[in-house]
Amino acid sequence: MALSYSANLGFLWTELALPDAVRAAAKAGFDAVELHWPYAVEPSLLKQALAESGLPVLGLNTSKGNVDAGEFGLSALPGRGDDARAAIDQALAYATAIGATAIHVMAGKTNALEARDTFVANLRYAADRAAPAGITILLEPLNLHDVPGYFLHDNATAASIIEEAGRDNIRIMFDCYHVGRSGKSILEEFDAHRERIGHVQFAAVPDRGEPDAGEVDFATVLPELAARGHAGHFGAEYKPRRSTDEGLGWLAAWR
Numbered sequence: 001m002a003l004s005y006s007a008n009l010g011f012l013w014t015e016l017a018l019p020d021a022v023r024a025a026a027k028a029g030f031d032a033v034e035l036h037w038p039y040a041v042e043p044s045l046l047k048q049a050l051a052e053s054g055l056p057v058l059g060l061n062t063s064k065g066n067v068d069a070g071e072f073g074l075s076a077l078p079g080r081g082d083d084a085r086a087a088i089d090q091a092l093a094y095a096t097a098i099g100a101t102a103i104h105v106m107a108g109k110t111n112a113l114e115a116r117d118t119f120v121a122n123l124r125y126a127a128d129r130a131a132p133a134g135i136t137i138l139l140e141p142l143n144l145h146d147v148p149g150y151f152l153h154d155n156a157t158a159a160s161i162i163e164e165a166g167r168d169n170i171r172i173m174f175d176c177y178h179v180g181r182s183g184k185s186i187l188e189e190f191d192a193h194r195e196r197i198g199h200v201q202f203a204a205v206p207d208r209g210e211p212d213a214g215e216v217d218f219a220t221v222l223p224e225l226a227a228r229g230h231a232g233h234f235g236a237e238y239k240p241r242r243s244t245d246e247g248l249g250w251l252a253a254w255r
């Protein structure tokens with residue numbers, strides 16, 4: 001079975017302007033692209049590069065908030081409802097302008113008692129506004145080594161939050177790197193939450209470099225995830241050890 005790969009342009013070809021990174025991903029043979037925080041780029045420039053390349057754009061993230069204050073997302077932060085909803089509105093407007101099909105609503109760093117209720121309320125807000133445009137809302141557990149204090153750090157919690165939110169267009173962004181870095185089995189976690197998974201990402205564990213090195217044998221794990229039911233793209237969200245182009249041997253080899 002041929003797998004489809006999406007280039008995460010938050011980490012790949014970061015030396016290029018975003019529209020040129022889209023062109024580089026197409027030239028390298030990727031099937032799609034996905035973004036982190038594209039907001040500084042005029043959407044029409046990105047749209048033009050996407051149209052030229054013929055690649056779909058899968059998703060983007062809501063704003064991190066005040067980075068200088070250490071924020072990494074807003075949607076689970078009690079008392080920040082206006083900012084969280086503004087970030088969701090911004091992401092929806094941008095996604096609609098470029099034709100992106102999903103938005104990752106970032107929870108943020110908090111251990112407040114009201115965090116879960118706050119996150120659920122903001123996810124419902126996002127899902128209800130995204131639904132008419134056919135956009136999926138993603139939530140992503142992040143490992144606590146990389147993002148200490150992040151509210152959402154395991155798939156079981158993500159699944160129960162989705163259940164509580166009660167909207168059909170909310171799914172888990174299943175990032176194999178975060179699962180592996182948390183010391184869990186990628187296949188077992190995938191099986192446990194398969195019905196709720198909307199997108200899959202990957203990178204070497206534990207260094208987050210190219211996926212053809214490290215503790216996880218992605219050359220067999222990714223086809224196994226496809227065999228177990230993942231029909232979508234696999235998002236290459238890794239930090240190249242040297243240049244992006246130098247590290248692309250895996251893409252040709254796994255085709």
Ligand SMILES: O=C(O)C(=O)[C@@H](O)CO
Binds near residue numbers: 036104142175178237
């Ligand atoms: O860090 C990751 O993993 C991501 O997918 C980013 O979008 C930020 O959470």
Ligand SMILES: [Mg+2]
Binds near residue numbers: 140175201237
């Ligand atoms: Mg990820």
